[in-house]
Every structure is written in structure tokens, then in C-alpha cells.
Amino acid sequence: MDFHYASQIIKESASSCLLCSGKNCAAACKNGVDAAKIMRSLRFENYCGAYSLAKKNTSCLTCDSRECEKSCLKGKITRPIPIQETISALLSLQENSAELKDGIVNESYDEVFLDTLFCGVRCENPFFLSSSVVASNYEMIAKAFDEGWAGVAFKTIGMFVPEEVSPRFATLQKEDDSFVGFKNIEQISDHTLEENLDFIRRLKSDYPTKVIIASIMGRNEREWEKLATLVQEAGADIIECNFSCPHMATHGLGSDVGQNPELVASYVKAARRSTTIPILAKMTPNIGNMELPAIAAVNAGADGLAAINTIKSILNVDLDSFVSQPQVGNYTSVGGYSGKAVKPIALRFIHDMRKCVETKAIPISGMGGIETWRDAAEFISLGCGTIQVTTSVMQYGYGIIHDMIDGIKRYLTKYGYNSIQQIVGKALPKIVPTDFLDRSSKQFPKFIREKCVGCGRCITSCYDGGHQALDLGKNGKPVLNKNCVGCQLCVLVCPAQAIIPGTRTSILNKK
Numbered sequence: 001m002d003f004h005y006a007s008q009i010i011k012e013s014a015s016s017c018l019l020c021s022g023k024n025c026a027a028a029c030k031n032g033v034d035a036a037k038i039m040r041s042l043r044f045e046n047y048c049g050a051y052s053l054a055k056k057n058t059s060c061l062t063c064d065s066r067e068c069e070k071s072c073l074k075g076k077i078t079r080p081i082p083i084q085e086t087i088s089a090l091l092s093l094q095e096n097s098a099e100l101k102d103g104i105v106n107e108s109y110d111e112v113f114l115d116t117l118f119c120g121v122r123c124e125n126p127f128f129l130s131s132s133v134v135a136s137n138y139e140m141i142a143k144a145f146d147e148g149w150a151g152v153a154f155k156t157i158g159m160f161v162p163e164e165v166s167p168r169f170a171t172l173q174k175e176d177d178s179f180v181g182f183k184n185i186e187q188i189s190d191h192t193l194e195e196n197l198d199f200i201r202r203l204k205s206d207y208p209t210k211v212i213i214a215s216i217m218g219r220n221e222r223e224w225e226k227l228a229t230l231v232q233e234a235g236a237d238i239i240e241c242n243f244s245c246p247h248m249a250t251h252g253l254g255s256d257v258g259q260n261p262e263l264v265a266s267y268v269k270a271a272r273r274s275t276t277i278p279i280l281a282k283m284t285p286n287i288g289n290m291e292l293p294a295i296a297a298v299n300a301g302a303d304g305l306a307a308i309n310t311i312k313s314i315l316n317v318d319l320d321s322f323v324s325q326p327q328v329g330n331y332t333s334v335g336g337y338s339g340k341a342v343k344p345i346a347l348r349f350i351h352d353m354r355k356c357v358e359t360k361a362i363p364i365s366g367m368g369g370i371e372t373w374r375d376a377a378e379f380i381s382l383g384c385g386t387i388q389v390t391t392s393v394m395q396y397g398y399g400i401i402h403d404m405i406d407g408i409k410r411y412l413t414k415y416g417y418n419s420i421q422q423i424v425g426k427a428l429p430k431i432v433p434t435d436f437l438d439r440s441s442k443q444f445p446k447f448i449r450e451k452c453v454g455c456g457r458c459i460t461s462c463y464d465g466g467h468q469a470l471d472l473g474k475n476g477k478p479v480l481n482k483n484c485v486g487c488q489l490c491v492l493v494c495p496a497q498a499i500i501p502g503t504r505t506s507i508l509n510k511k
Contacts, residue, residue, distance in 0.1 A: 048103030103410030130388030151211030170325035204235030244284035244309030258284030310336025343369025373407030442486035446502035
């Protein structure tokens with residue numbers, strides 16, 4: 001194996017793995033190597049956890065039978081995952097490599113605590129299911145609690161049961177990734193109010209230490225008051241006012257409210273009049289300035305904020321029928337966009353509310369594109385006290401919580417933190433206005449010649465989309481010229497990771 005490409009082998013295998021529920025590869029191994037768990041950890045960016053598992057049993061490296069690969073269901077589609085090669089590549093990594101640098105491998109993390117106090121409510125960790133189909137009945141949520149989720153934002157409850165359409169989901173695809181973005185046109189809970197209240201009662205009775213956030217949506221002040229009363233009586237710990245669903249069939253609900261600070265204030269006040277438990281206002285991203293309705297919600301009595309809900313979207317137009325997806329009969333509608341693709345937008349809105357004077361001290365439950373422990377840590381570093389997840393659970397199931405907890409604990413231990421609270425808001429001082437950025441130096445690219453395969457991707461991108469700063473050398477590899485401005489486009493497009501950021505250099509003396 002060429003160990004220069006260990007990380008590529010690992011990432012390609014992890015992204016191709018089907019993450020089968022049956023875990024055939026692990027069951028087939030006669031030496032007890034849990035390949036399924038290793039691959040899952042790699043998929044969710046818990047490289048240190050995967051490395052630790054692989055180190056405990058290295059028999060995979062000398063195995064000739066490869067029963068795990070013979071049992072791999074990916075082989076029925078294209079070819080089996082090269083499990084032995086992947087584990088070999090994983091074990092070849094140095095413990096200070098880019099993949100392993102953000103966590104510990106061998107040390108104990110027993111003294112790291114993930115419990116947090118959010119709006120005065122104790123949570124065993126910051127990981128919650130967000131208000132959606134993944135949190136819509138007793139059996140589902142009980143299973144999630146058993147797996148280790150600290151709490152749930154129960155699927156939005158109303159005084160009415162909506163009529164749903166079929167199908168109601170669609171995805172944005174890119175190359176081999178079928179879940180770059182996710183669109184849904186599903187409305188609030190399709191259970192009756194009585195059924196939903198019973199679910200909450202039973203969950204609180206059976207899981208008293210878990211946190212239940214009851215998401216509610218009323219059509220007028222009277223309904224907001226009544227719903228707030230009923231969910232508190234049923235046992236909810238926190239109320240989340242849904243001011244942000246972008247595709248309700250009836251106007252005057254969801255994001256129609258969230259874009260109107262006056263309505264937000266009116267409905268928060270209505271809920272506040274009839275409950276004593278904390279209230280979160282769930283914000284819509286379908287607005288230019290989220291701070292305005294957020295301030296209105298806080299001034300009206302909201303104890304915290306939740307952001308972001310899904311983004312209004314249209315995607316995947318079929319060029320035969322000219323119908324977008326999901327196609328309901330011969331039509332579709334504007335729906336809510338979520339998934340990994342919206343994470344940068346969510347982080348921006350979190351940042352804006354954290355920098356706003358009126359909302360900077362208000363607790364925020366963050367969501368939008370969170371799939372891994374690293375995503376979660378990024379939201380927390382921008383000031384979120386808890387995070388909420390949906391799309392990743394829809395793809396991979398509740399079990400992703402294990403790598404979220406394991407990965408973030410390994411990270412905290414590596415950097416000397418013993419509490420999740422110590423990284424809340426740590427990234428905020430690093431985000432500054434553009435006129436504050438250093439313009440007196442440049443960071444030029446550095447070329448790792450032995451890793452370059454001579455594909456020319458960097459040259460093409462630099463010439464057609466950059467500053468024509470790369471020439472083709474005699475050996476078929478790129479050579480930097482004086483046109484380079486340090487934009488780093490070449491670093492981003494290199495498929496072999498043969499270009500990395502170099503040392504920052506002052507340019508003052510060159511003028």
C-alpha cells in the first residue's frame with residue numbers, strides 16, 4: 001500500500017459503505033473484528049474511535065479468508081468494500097495525522113462531562129432529536145432514548161390533523177452522494193392531539209431523566225394558550241413554538257408567522273400566559289435578518305431560541321415532465337430544504353443572533369445539517385447550548401448518537417477540556433468584519449511532490465477559475481509562478497491532497 005493515500009482509501013470506503021443494519025461483515029469475521037462499527041465510526045468522522053477499535057484487534061491485517069468482504073452487501077451492487085485494505089490504511093495513520101489530531105486514541109475520557117443546563121433544565125448531553133418525523137411517537141422516541149439521546153423536540157403538535165401528500169421527500173444529489181440536501185413537504189404531526197399528549201405522558205413516566213421539548217403550533221392566540229397548557233400538564237419540560245415551518249397548507253402558520261415580529265411576539269405572549277416552563281421560539285431562515293423576530297420573541301417572554309428550521313426550496317426539475325420533486329401526481333410545491341448543505345447557512349444565523357446585543361445571552365438550540373460530532377461541536381463553538389438532528393437520523397438511524405458522544409469526548413479530552421460548556425461560543429471571537437481581516441500577508445500553497453499524481457486538476461482550475469498561477473512542469477506536475485495571490489483554490493480541488501496551505505508571508509516589503 002502507498003501510505004500517502006491512506007486517508008483517501010479510508011474516506012472512499014467509509015462513504016461507499018452501506019452501513020447495513022445486519023452488520024454482515026462483523027458477523028462473518030471469525031476473529032471478532034467489528035468491521036461494521038469501525039466503518040460506521042469512519043463515516044461519522046470519529047476517526048480516533050475507529051482507530052482505537054482497530055488497534056484492539058489487528059488480526060484483520062493477516063487474515064487470508066476475507067469472509068467479511070465476501071459477505072459485504074455492497075458487492076451485490078458494485079463491488080465489496082475493501083475492508084482489510086481500509087483497516088490497514090487506518091492503522092498506518094500517525095496519531096498526529098490530520099485524521100487523528102482532533103481526538104485521543106488510547107487515553108480514558110471518563111472525566112469528561114457532556115451534561116449541560118439549558119434554560120434551567122438539566123440535560124445529560126447536548127444531543128436532541130429535532131421536531132420531525134424522527135420524533136413522532138412513543139416507540140420511536142423510546143428507542144432513541146435507549147440509544148443515548150438526551151432529549152427530543154417532539155414533532156409539532158396542533159389542534160388539527162393535517163392531510164398529507166405522497167410522496168413527500170426528495171434529495172439533492174451530487175456524484176455518488178444522494179443526500180447532499182433534503183427536501184420535505186410534510187406538515188405537523190398526523191396524530192391527534194389526544195394521541196400526542198398520551199405519547200408525552202408515557203415518555204415522561206418511563207424516561208423521567210430525559211428532556212421532552214413539546215413543539216406546538218396554533219392558529220390563533222387561544223390555540224397557542226391551550227396547547228401550552230396541555231403539553232405542560234402532559235409532562236413536557238420545555239415548549240418550542242414553531243414559527244418556521246415553510247410549507248403549511250394553510251396560510252398564516254409556520255414561517256408566515258416567523259417573518260412577522262409582531263405575530264411572533266403575540267403568540268409567545270399567548271403561550272407565556274398559560275405555562276410556567278421555558279419557551280423556545282423556533283426561527284425561520286426564510287428572512288434576511290433573523291435577529292428581528294428573535295428580539296421580538298425574547299421581549300415577549302421566550303427563554304430561548306431554536307434555529308434554523310428548513311429553507312424554502314425547489315429542486316430536481318424533471319426535464320421530461322418539467323415537474324419538480326417530490327412529484328405528487330403531476331405537481332409539487334415549495335418545500336423545506338435541510339441536510340448537510342444548509343449547515344453554513346445555519347451557522348451564519350446562529351452567529352448573527354449570538355453577536356446581536358439583545359439576544360447574545362439567550363440560550364440557543366442549534367440545528368441544520370448536523371450529521372457528525374464535528375458538526376455538533378461547530379454549532380456549540382458558535383454558542384449553542386444543545387443541538388438537534390433529523391436528516392442524519394433518517395439516513396442512518398438513532399445509533400449515530402454513539403459516535404457523536406464518543407467523538408466529542410475524545411476531542412474534548414485531547415484539548416484539555418473536561419466539560420462541553422468550556423467550548424460554548426469559543427469560535428465567536430474569530431469571526432470578524434471583513435475590514436478587520438489581515439490584508440498585509442498572503443498564504444501561498446505548498447506542494448507535496450511525492451503525493452502528486454499529475455492529474456492537472458489544479459492547473460485547469462487555476463487557469464479557468466483563478467489567477468493563472470500554475471504552469472505544467474517538465475515532470476507533468478504543477479509549478480507555481482509569480483501570479484499567485486494565495487487564494488487556495490488549488491488546495492481545494494486537489495483530489496490527492498498533494499497541495500496544502502503553506503506559511504503565511506508578509507507582502508509589505510514587496511510593494
